[in-house]
Amino acid sequence: MIICHCHAVNDRQIKEAIAHGIDSVRGLNRELNVGNTCGQCLPQVRRVLESTLMQIAEPSPKKVA
Template identity: 90%
Template structure:
């Protein structure tokens, strides 16, 4: 889903940036330019960022063999 229409950034790109170490709105701004133009996307960018960070913080369930 497109999050930043000004720069055509989708949620997958934000999650990928987080997986590669970006952990702040400012970092996403530098990497993907989100929020650089109109700023309308920032609330949604924050939600996707927080969700992605929470997924990283949660341990993966171990498969029981």
């Protein structure tokens, strides 16, 4: 899904950048240019960032042998 229409950045690109260590809107702004033009995407960028970081932080369930 396209998040930033001004720079054609989708949610996968944002998640990939987060997986490579970017952990802030400012970092995503520098890396992907999201929010640099009109700024309307920033609320959605924040949501994707926060939900992705939460998924990374959640421990995965351990399988019982």
